[in-house]
Amino acid sequence: MTPLQKIYKMENFVNIPKKIFFSFFLIITMMITSTIFASTNAVKPPQNEWKHRSLFGTFDRAAAQRGFQVYKEVCSACHSLRLLSYRNLEALGFSPEESKAIASEYVIKDGPNDEGDMFKRSGLSSDRFVSPYANEQAGRAANNGAFPPDLSLITKARVYGEDYIHGILTGYSDPPEGMTLAPGMYWNKYFPGHQIAMPPMLLENGVEFADETEASIEQQAYDVSVFLSWAADPHLEKRMAMGLKTVLFLLVFSILMYFVKKKVWSDIK
Amino acid sequence: MSATAATLKNKTSPKKVKKTSPKKTVSKKETRREFLYLAAAGMGGIGAISVAWPFIDSWNPAADTLALSSVDVNLEAVEVGQSITVTWRGKPVFIRRRTAEEIKEAESVELLDLRDPQPDSERVQKTEWLIMVGICTHLGCVPLGQKVTDPKGDYGGWFCPCHGSHYDTSGRIRKGPAPANLIVPEYEFTEDTMIRLG
Amino acid sequence: MSKKSVGLAKSNYKNPVIKWVDQRLPIFTMLDKEYGQFPTPKNFNYLWNFGPILVVTLLIMIITGVFLAMFYTSDIGYAFESVERIMRDVNYGWLIRYIHMNGASMFFIAVYLHMARGLYYGSYKQPRELLWMTGIIILLLMMATAFMGYVLPWGQMSFWGATVITNLFSSIPLFGETIVTWMWGGFSVNNATLNRFFALHYLLPFVIFAVVFLHVVALHITGSNNPTGIEIQDERDSVPFHPYYTAKDLFGILVFLLFFSIFIFYVPDYLGHPDNYTPANPLVTPAHIVPEWYFLPFYAILRAVTANISFFGVTLMDAKLGGVLLMFGSIFVLFILPWLDTSPIRSTKYRPLYKFFFLFLIIDLLTLGYVGGQPAEQPYILIGQIATAYYFSHFLVILPLLVKFEKTSPMPKSIHDAVTKNI
Numbered sequence: 001m002t003p004l005q006k007i008y009k010m011e012n013f014v015n016i017p018k019k020i021f022f023s024f025f026l027i028i029t030m031m032i033t034s035t036i037f038a039s040t041n042a043v044k045p046p047q048n049e050w051k052h053r054s055l056f057g058t059f060d061r062a063a064a065q066r067g068f069q070v071y072k073e074v075c076s077a078c079h080s081l082r083l084l085s086y087r088n089l090e091a092l093g094f095s096p097e098e099s100k101a102i103a104s105e106y107v108i109k110d111g112p113n114d115e116g117d118m119f120k121r122s123g124l125s126s127d128r129f130v131s132p133y134a135n136e137q138a139g140r141a142a143n144n145g146a147f148p149p150d151l152s153l154i155t156k157a158r159v160y161g162e163d164y165i166h167g168i169l170t171g172y173s174d175p176p177e178g179m180t181l182a183p184g185m186y187w188n189k190y191f192p193g194h195q196i197a198m199p200p201m202l203l204e205n206g207v208e209f210a211d212e213t214e215a216s217i218e219q220q221a222y223d224v225s226v227f228l229s230w231a232a233d234p235h236l237e238k239r240m241a242m243g244l245k246t247v248l249f250l251l252v253f254s255i256l257m258y259f260v261k262k263k264v265w266s267d268i269k
Numbered sequence: 270m271s272a273t274a275a276t277l278k279n280k281t282s283p284k285k286v287k288k289t290s291p292k293k294t295v296s297k298k299e300t301r302r303e304f305l306y307l308a309a310a311g312m313g314g315i316g317a318i319s320v321a322w323p324f325i326d327s328w329n330p331a332a333d334t335l336a337l338s339s340v341d342v343n344l345e346a347v348e349v350g351q352s353i354t355v356t357w358r359g360k361p362v363f364i365r366r367r368t369a370e371e372i373k374e375a376e377s378v379e380l381l382d383l384r385d386p387q388p389d390s391e392r393v394q395k396t397e398w399l400i401m402v403g404i405c406t407h408l409g410c411v412p413l414g415q416k417v418t419d420p421k422g423d424y425g426g427w428f429c430p431c432h433g434s435h436y437d438t439s440g441r442i443r444k445g446p447a448p449a450n451l452i453v454p455e456y457e458f459t460e461d462t463m464i465r466l467g
Numbered sequence: 468m469s470k471k472s473v474g475l476a477k478s479n480y481k482n483p484v485i486k487w488v489d490q491r492l493p494i495f496t497m498l499d500k501e502y503g504q505f506p507t508p509k510n511f512n513y514l515w516n517f518g519p520i521l522v523v524t525l526l527i528m529i530i531t532g533v534f535l536a537m538f539y540t541s542d543i544g545y546a547f548e549s550v551e552r553i554m555r556d557v558n559y560g561w562l563i564r565y566i567h568m569n570g571a572s573m574f575f576i577a578v579y580l581h582m583a584r585g586l587y588y589g590s591y592k593q594p595r596e597l598l599w600m601t602g603i604i605i606l607l608l609m610m611a612t613a614f615m616g617y618v619l620p621w622g623q624m625s626f627w628g629a630t631v632i633t634n635l636f637s638s639i640p641l642f643g644e645t646i647v648t649w650m651w652g653g654f655s656v657n658n659a660t661l662n663r664f665f666a667l668h669y670l671l672p673f674v675i676f677a678v679v680f681l682h683v684v685a686l687h688i689t690g691s692n693n694p695t696g697i698e699i700q701d702e703r704d705s706v707p708f709h710p711y712y713t714a715k716d717l718f719g720i721l722v723f724l725l726f727f728s729i730f731i732f733y734v735p736d737y738l739g740h741p742d743n744y745t746p747a748n749p750l751v752t753p754a755h756i757v758p759e760w761y762f763l764p765f766y767a768i769l770r771a772v773t774a775n776i777s778f779f780g781v782t783l784m785d786a787k788l789g790g791v792l793l794m795f796g797s798i799f800v801l802f803i804l805p806w807l808d809t810s811p812i813r814s815t816k817y818r819p820l821y822k823f824f825f826l827f828l829i830i831d832l833l834t835l836g837y838v839g840g841q842p843a844e845q846p847y848i849l850i851g852q853i854a855t856a857y858y859f860s861h862f863l864v865i866l867p868l869l870v871k872f873e874k875t876s877p878m879p880k881s882i883h884d885a886v887t888k889n890i
Contacts, residue, residue, distance in 0.1 A: 126336035157744035243732025254721040264714040323559035332556040
């Protein structure tokens with residue numbers, strides 16, 4: 001018998017009912033876990049192509065850098081990114097000097113000094129991203145009671161991830177016939193409940209990209225979604241690369257171990 | 270496995286009797302088996318080390334700790350005769366802009382008089398700026414002498430109140446139990462009045 | 468008899484160092500007897516791999532857990548941030564965290580398959596009752612550990628899941644509210660709650676380890692069951708555990724690790740809930756509070772009781788208490804299983820009628836799991852109630868009755884008989 005034929009003769013394939021039982025069990029379990037998402041009243045946004053969601057995922061660095069520009073110039077007015085430090089930008093391709101320069105544009109409250117007072121200084125690359133508001137209450141007060149959420153984990157904290165972010169940013173439209181919006185709200189196709197407190201923030205050519213890419217709303221939405229995916233999961237590339245090595249190693253090792261097992265059992269029966 | 274134990278104990282079989290099963294020739298099947306087991310064991314070893322490394326490396330300083338391992342200090346505001354203390358890697362660092370007298374005194378000390386002989390030129394990059402880790406080399410207290418009102422010890426530098434170590438204007442140990450001079454950390458002048466510590 | 472050998476264990480080892488240790492603490496002799504030579508049925512299928520897989524998973528969870536504890540802070544002001552620091556700044560922190568997080572799911576997949584094997588082949592029957600019961604205790608400890616562990620990251624689901632489940636205890640008559648306040652250390656889930664959960668979450672796995680030790684000792688007294696349900700009669704039925712099952716288990720463990728790795732590296736958040744990446748907010752309740760997938764069947768049973776039990780206008784038992792009792796009852800019913808199923812035939816292989824009911828049970832459990840993940844609306848409520856009713860009737864009515872009515876298939880005379888004739 002060839003090795004392949006030998007594998008097919010494994011015990012757990014002989015007993016047909018058990019095979020069906022296992023695959024059935026596994027499929028249903030997967031279904032159960034995926035239905036957790038179906039139970040929210042989320043509208044599924046259209047799926048986009050993301051370079052980092054492929055099997056050999058890497059972040060589209062050019063897009064992420066543009067996305068950072070969109071965050072910086074548009075979103076950071078209201079949304080914090082408090083879990084990231086300016087030095088993290090070096091992973092996107094900025095040099096240590098560039099990240100230092102970006103950091104120094106911001107004012108950090110530090111202290112107390114020797115006199116016991118808090119003082120202001122310019123940012124260092126080791127500092128965390130500066131938040132637009134001192135606390136949640138200030139954020140709510142400035143935004144009609146709605147708090148612009150921190151964006152450090154937003155693509156992991158929403159069911160459809162970056163597709164959702166992209167959907168929201170491109171999903172603004174007039175409300176349907178006969179629908180009146182609550183005061184201060186806007187109609188959005190993909191926001192749960194459709195009424196969102198955030199106004200449409202992206203404007204055609206609202207940002208001038210450093211690499212001269214045309215800054216359509218679609219482009220800005222895509223790029224900022226890539227940036228936010230990276231912000232939520234900066235180690236994605238390392239994780240998937242390590243995953244490939246691990247899975248291949250374990251595959252080879254299991255196959256090897258299978259033959260060891262067969263060898264050990266060869267004198268039985 | 271138990272068969273070999275039995276044969277070991279068997280002392281009664283005379284040496285002249287030839288054993289029927291030849292032990293010297295190892296069958297092809299057996300060499301393949303040995304290789305298989307060896308390969309599996311080898312992979313297991315590689316696997317074990319690969320798994321161990323992330324855990325060991327997790328103890329190394331984390332990224333945010335490493336980010337603070339270098340600190341830039343702006344010396345512009347420090348006047349002649351003034352000292353400042355900055356924190357670097359969790360430790361105090363004394364930075365003093367020395368007066369001409371202090372520099373002269375530091376340079377004129379006989380090396381033979383020093384417990385830890387070190388010329389002043391070895392301890393400074395620019396003679397005006399003395400930069401050292403403010404931790405007494407005896408048992409780790411922070412010496413006094415940074416503030417104008419602090420005692421400076423018998424040699425005009427720093428004085429450690431814990432056990433009475435006296436340091437001179439170059440931060441060298443002159444009197445008291447400390448065995449070594451105050452440590453000069455790694456630093457460089459990135460600009461005329463900017464240094465990078467560490 | 469020389470005075471030297473008084474008080475020393477008998478050791479057959481030749482190596483002087485090994486023999487010296489072995490005579491005083493016979494680990495080597497014990498390992499050789501219990502694993503080197505231990506007669507194990509030769510007809511195990513791969514379902515028997517899950518015991519060793521579970522031990523490996525427990526060790527993985529303890530090691531990754533201890534390392535996480537080196538970086539985690541259990542104060543509510545810092546908990547969420549400390550986990551994110553592990554994910555972003557600690558070298559390989561993301562890996563250790565994802566292993567631990569997905570390891571919990573793997574632990575439950577393995578334990579459910581391990582239990583399914585026990586249910587199908589009658590491994591809970593005489594003389595293995597205590598083996599089964601220690602196993603159920605381990606399951607309970609695992610559930611408590613997993614519940615508390617999920618609270619630690621202090622995300623929205625951590626907080627609200629803790630709130631919902633701890634609130635259940637208020638349904639205990641007379642003392643309910645007091646017990647809940649005592650558990651919380653305050654008037655809602657708060658810092659005190661998080662800190663004590665952290666301490667207990669660190670402790671319980673070692674308790675699990677101790678009960679696992681008892682579980683394995685119990686196994687070695689009775690010997691393993693096997694797919695025929697017929698005990699080992701002579702050495703034609705068995706093989707020494709080493710090297711046959713050490714090799715087979717190692718293979719099974721590797722396949723398991725492969726499955727595990729796909730989750731860790733490719734879809735690490737698939738089995739979790741996105742809401743837990745939002746920091747806990749006591750003022751905002753998530754749209755749908757759901758526990759982790761492995762608790763879903765119990766959650767469905769809990770929510771199945773929708774009406775109070777009243778007698779002429781007097782509420783004897785409110786729905787909340789009813790649900791809690793049924794939820795714990797679902798595990799209690801497993802605990803006493805050896806006395807519910809008294810059929811002298813162990814293995815379902817030879818019980819064709821029971822085989823159908825067993826299949827129904829599996830479908831029922833999957834249905835309960837599905838219902839548990841849905842919002843508490845119709846038709847899910849009704850489906851959940853039917854499924855809960857079936858679950859209890861399966862164990863309390865069907866199993867005891869089956870013994871009286873079922874006709875069993877012809878059985879092989881022995882294990883080696885079954886193996887050679889492939890029955």
